Amino acid sequence: MRFKAVLGVGAAVLCFSASSTASWAKPANLKIAVSNPAALCASFRNRTIPASAFALPTGDAVVKKAALVKYQKGNGTYCRLKGAIHAKDAEDPDILFQVNLPNAWNRKTVLYGGGGSNGFIMKGTGEYSGGGGNVPTPLSLGYVTYGSDSGHQGSGTEFYANPTAFANYSHAAIKRTKDLVTALVKEYYGTPARRNYLIGGSKGGQEALQAAQRYYADFDGVVSNYPAAQSQSMTIAWNRMAHFAYGMPGGALTTENQALLKQSVLKSCDALDGATDGIVSNVKACVATFKLSVLRCASDNPAPECLTPPQIAALEVAARPFIFAHPMPNGVKSVGPYPALLGSDNSVWFGNGTAASVAGFFAPAPVFPWALEGATVDKETWQKSVLATAQVYDVSSPDFDGFQKRGGKLILVQGTLDMLVPYTMTNEFFDKLQARYGRRVGSFVRYYLIPGFGHGSGDFSAEWDSLSALDKWVETGKAPQNPVARDAGGAKAGRTRPLCEYPAYPKYKGTGSKDDAASFSCVKN
Amino acid sequence: MRATAPFFVAIAIMSTAPATSALATPTTQSADPVSPNIARLDVEDTELSDLLANSAAKAVLDKHLPGLTSHPLLVFMRQLTLREIQMSSPGAIPDEILVAIDADLAKIPV
Numbered sequence: 001m002r003f004k005a006v007l008g009v010g011a012a013v014l015c016f017s018a019s020s021t022a023s024w025a026k027p028a029n030l031k032i033a034v035s036n037p038a039a040l041c042a043s044f045r046n047r048t049i050p051a052s053a054f055a056l057p058t059g060d061a062v063v064k065k066a067a068l069v070k071y072q073k074g075n076g077t078y079c080r081l082k083g084a085i086h087a088k089d090a091e092d093p094d095i096l097f098q099v100n101l102p103n104a105w106n107r108k109t110v111l112y113g114g115g116g117s118n119g120f121i122m123k124g125t126g127e128y129s130g131g132g133g134n135v136p137t138p139l140s141l142g143y144v145t146y147g148s149d150s151g152h153q154g155s156g157t158e159f160y161a162n163p164t165a166f167a168n169y170s171h172a173a174i175k176r177t178k179d180l181v182t183a184l185v186k187e188y189y190g191t192p193a194r195r196n197y198l199i200g201g202s203k204g205g206q207e208a209l210q211a212a213q214r215y216y217a218d219f220d221g222v223v224s225n226y227p228a229a230q231s232q233s234m235t236i237a238w239n240r241m242a243h244f245a246y247g248m249p250g251g252a253l254t255t256e257n258q259a260l261l262k263q264s265v266l267k268s269c270d271a272l273d274g275a276t277d278g279i280v281s282n283v284k285a286c287v288a289t290f291k292l293s294v295l296r297c298a299s300d301n302p303a304p305e306c307l308t309p310p311q312i313a314a315l316e317v318a319a320r321p322f323i324f325a326h327p328m329p330n331g332v333k334s335v336g337p338y339p340a341l342l343g344s345d346n347s348v349w350f351g352n353g354t355a356a357s358v359a360g361f362f363a364p365a366p367v368f369p370w371a372l373e374g375a376t377v378d379k380e381t382w383q384k385s386v387l388a389t390a391q392v393y394d395v396s397s398p399d400f401d402g403f404q405k406r407g408g409k410l411i412l413v414q415g416t417l418d419m420l421v422p423y424t425m426t427n428e429f430f431d432k433l434q435a436r437y438g439r440r441v442g443s444f445v446r447y448y449l450i451p452g453f454g455h456g457s458g459d460f461s462a463e464w465d466s467l468s469a470l471d472k473w474v475e476t477g478k479a480p481q482n483p484v485a486r487d488a489g490g491a492k493a494g495r496t497r498p499l500c501e502y503p504a505y506p507k508y509k510g511t512g513s514k515d516d517a518a519s520f521s522c523v524k525n
Numbered sequence: 526m527r528a529t530a531p532f533f534v535a536i537a538i539m540s541t542a543p544a545t546s547a548l549a550t551p552t553t554q555s556a557d558p559v560s561p562n563i564a565r566l567d568v569e570d571t572e573l574s575d576l577l578a579n580s581a582a583k584a585v586l587d588k589h590l591p592g593l594t595s596h597p598l599l600v601f602m603r604q605l606t607l608r609e610i611q612m613s614s615p616g617a618i619p620d621e622i623l624v625a626i627d628a629d630l631a632k633i634p635v
Contacts, residue, residue, distance in 0.1 A: 038562035038563070065570065067563075067564035067570070068562055068563050068564060069563065069564050070563050070564075070635050072574075072575040072578035072579055073578050077563060080564065080570070082570065120605075120609060122604075123572055123604050125572060125574075125575075125604075126572070126574055126603065126604050154612075155613070
């Protein structure tokens with residue numbers, strides 16, 4: 001007999017066999033414990049999961065490594081499986097995975113979404129996106145956790161040329177990895193999972209949306225943090241911004257210029273939410289209030305205390321929508337504005353004012369004038385060069401009917417200062433959800449727009465226990481009630497703010513500590 | 526005209542998204558695990574966060590890779606294995622260093 005249902009880790013109260021199905025009706029707080037994890041885990045080495053276990057065309061999967069691992073923080077062990085899901089065509093790249101099986105399982109799973117261009121295995125053993133170090137790891141709570149490299153190896157983008165690899169990266173690896181874990185969990189614990197979740201940020205946030213939209217039958221709930229949901233839209237905008245920073249003489253702001261801009265924005269906007277706390281919370285008022293022209297230099301000579309016309313032109317480009325030459329999928333016609341004039345960390349874009357200091361998205365790159373309004377690019381070229389990628393990768397359709405009807409729950413989180421995934425893009429996505437579902441959107445979506453939060457950090461580096469909120473919502477039907485986020489970074493680490501549902505923002509009540517969420521209320525303009 | 530290939534590499538770092546290349550060819554197979562039932566600490570599969578949480582393992586890192594445990598980008602490497610960190614920084618960590626680290630990690634009881 002391998003399994004025991006337990007009340008909490010270690011307190012065995014009931015035993016049943018691996019083949020038992022009677023355990024299925026047990027209360028949700030019972031865990032399933034493995035009685036001899038070392039032997040059981042070792043038995044999974046070289047185990048094959050047949051291609052028939054996968055809904056999508058796939059080869060066999062093989063567990064190449066199986067080892068019991070001791071928690072370095074805390075007591076106990078878990079079983080770590082590593083291996084590969086082979087493609088149907090042997091010439092296509094594998095999906096490499098890691099699955100972590102706790103000895104006391106809560107009968108739930110969490111898929112860790114990826115990041116960037118993926119290409120590296122998400123381990124699933126540490127913090128989840130947006131959770132932070134003060135929240136217990138899902139594995140320590142008894143979740144089976146897992147992740148993959150999404151079907152290509154390494155950080156390059158050459159895999160875009162391989163349709164199987166690109167489909168895996170865009171969405172298909174989610175389904176294939178989920179099917180793998182469904183099979184492994186059933187073999188390991190003798191019973192399927194009761195609940196399945198996915199949490200991710202950025203690219204992982206896009207994967208959360210893909211999971212809810214395409215593979216809704218597989219997931220009871222997802223958390224999508226600052227989803228990089230529209231690949232081509234963002235890339236075109238980044239290239240355009242990089243061009244105005246370094247493709248035009250004198251466009252980039254030096255470190256001193258960036259600090260000047262930040263202080264000027266704060267001077268105009270910080271108090272508009274009632275609290276001078278270094279966080280611009282009333283974004284709408286700030287957009288209407290802050291005037292970039294006040295920083296214009298008297299001459300065209302660069303200086304630390306003012307901005308030149310090329311610098312102002314670069315900022316103005318970012319601060320207005322990028323309108324495309326032809327629509328993206330689902331009628332998306334533009335992206336942006338970016339929050340360059342709202343106190344964002346513009347070093348992401350400008351570096352320290354030298355081209356050599358900028359890497360990644362905003363590295364100086366060829367501009368794509370053909371992609372923007374006024375270009376003469378024909379639709380056929382647009383289809384081949386832009387739409388072919390966006391149609392596979394993007395999540396811009398508001399059709400989540402399958403997810404909504406099966407009772408799935410989506411928690412969507414976005415920061416106002418994100419210079420990679422602009423809050424305006426996520427706002428527009430949620431606006432479309434509202435237009436489609438009306439009041440019903442509240443039955444399955446919560447969208448929190450966090451002032452001062454950037455791409456995982458910022459003036460307010462938000463952390464909160466979104467997994468517990470999601471799990472409670474799924475299990476009890478009770479949506480998150482007045483959730484609170486904690487600032488994890490900077491001199492004000494530990495202060496809290498209410499998470500406000502878009503379009504509300506946290507406004508200071510006028511009394512009480514400005515470090516305490518209780519001193520703020522969510523209001524709309 | 527060229528396709529707009531996204532440059533997501535930076536996000537991989539900024540989102541603390543871990544990285545690895547896969548079940549890389551092991552060049553550091555050495556001593557048997559101290560415990561026959563529990564995986565020992567190693568350079569192939571043990572995440573940096575777990576090595577940092579073990580004082581003996583942290584000492585091994587300080588011995589062979591001085592500066593790593595106080596590196597300003599450490600937060601972005603926590604979910605990586607040492608093999609992955611090596612792969613993410615070509616030429617920065619010679620293979621023989623990993624072999625030496627792995628041999629020392631193999632001596633740590635688990």
